[in-house]
Amino acid sequence: MPNDLPIRKIIHVDMDAFYASVEQMDHPELKGKALAVGGSEKRGVVAAASYEARKFGVRSAMSGIQAKRNCPELIFVKPRFDRYKDISKQVRAIFYDYTDLVEPLSLDEAYLDVTENKVGNPSASLIAKEIRTRIFKEVGITASAGISVNKFVAKIASDYNKPNGQKTVNPEEVLEFLQGLDIRKFHGVGKVTADKMYQLGIYTGEDLKSKTLEYLEDHFGKSGGYYYDLVRGIHNSEVKPNRIRKSLAAERTFTENLSSEIFMLEKLDKIAKEVAKRLEKSKVAGKTITLKIKYSDFTLQTRSKTLPYFVSNKEIILETAKDLLYQEKMSNSVRLLGISLSNLNTEDRASTLTDPSEKTVSVQLKFGF
Template structure:
């Protein structure tokens, strides 16, 4: 490990099978049974699966039909996002009892910087343990946690002892920990990249560490530099308590494929209304409208237009989406349409937010994890 790196005490908390666990908690009859949150119909998709269902290969983004084939006894439950938001707020309230430097990644996971914390506790491991105990006692759900010197290692570590466990990677353990990992365990290395790395003889972190920066740049482009540094334990991204929303979207999957733009207009009207509602609720506006089209053969196409002014009005969003729809001929029948707004006015506001001060600590110092 290089000297004088920004050494922080970072906790990554990840709820265990969050949506499915909430459903099992609220309905005791579902406990211990394989359940999937999402649609079980021919066009449905799994949003989340309980650990009982995961044993059968049921996972998020799997089609409802395939999930049923994998697990004939699978129970489908409709998602209740209002309830998940409610539970998520309870969990975040617990986080803020320890630190205000909290960066939510989604409803069910977040980074916490506890280098200096409200409890004055020097041990990030004990803080993580206490947070997990409180979530279980006060909310009724289990959580897992990873604790280390930066966000990347903490994120990887949180998956190490799932469910309902935690792992601490101390400063002196970071390099051996990363070297021993299967490359598929590296956060940010997806299935396609992992396959490419295998073809290049890169199977573990140690194999990745043996490659030069020039080699990784040549084979992975801009991502090569990221891989070069993270395998050396270098990840300087701070926990950002004022995480800025960069886009907002809504989409619909249809029961039957649509083959004509005329049939899609009514669907776009509902989607634009939902996007506008979310923008207004979030008190933001955007300039760039993107139309997402997924065809019956699962190919994906996006069409975008940037306006000269910020909007959140449903009619303007719809009109722009219509123009994008008619912009060129459809390639096939359509199974999904979506509208997203980006280039939000929150991005300019985020520049005014002061970042928390970062302390630089040499790894030679005593650092209690």
């Protein structure tokens, strides 16, 4: 590794079954129970599942009907996002006691760069342990952490000893760690790509590393170079405290399927109002408006339109969404509608994922992890 390149100490902290854990903390009678936040045994989608429910195969994004089939004793509770936001703020306050380089990914996870930190502790592993201990004592829920030289490896490592655990992948261990992983564990490799890799005989990091750059680019286009770097531990995206928002959305799952466009328009009005409210709060606007439609058979369709100007006005968003709704005839009754804005006026300030000039070819230098 070239000596003039920075060596980072990155922690990825991930709260354990966050929404469900908050509900169990606030309602002791739910502790130890199979719990699903969101959805119901008739409608909706599971937003989060307790570890007791996960033993039965209940997962986030699963329909409430399927979740109940998997676990007949499952308890459904309505989400309380204001409460989750409040808990998230408490957790982040702990993060900032150690570093200002905190990049939240969502309410329940964040990256921390502790290469230089406020407590003067050279060990990222000890800092992660202290943060997890404080979260449990001061907030009341558990967290897991991954510690390594970059965000990619740290994120994978945080899932390694869940729940309530942590894993450190030292610099000299990164290549071996990645080669032993199932390719499905690689953050950034989705289900479709993973299935394609399986068809090509790429099952593990070791299999991926055996492929040339040309081979990967031939089969995966520009993403081939990204995968080529990842399995070699090359991922130099910095922790960005002011993370640039790429899109903003709101959606609703309905108690009963909608077959009338009149009822759909009523729902779109409320959704557009919520999107406009979030845009105003975030002080952003966007050009591309996308209508999301999920039918009663769970097939998903999106329809998009890009305007020649930035918008945040509810009326314009709603009118565009209406145009998209009427773009073609509905193929079935509808269980979910959503509106999102992308191509935001923040994106010109966004930096790229990786600066090619910062690429390294190995991670063999030891330092205080």
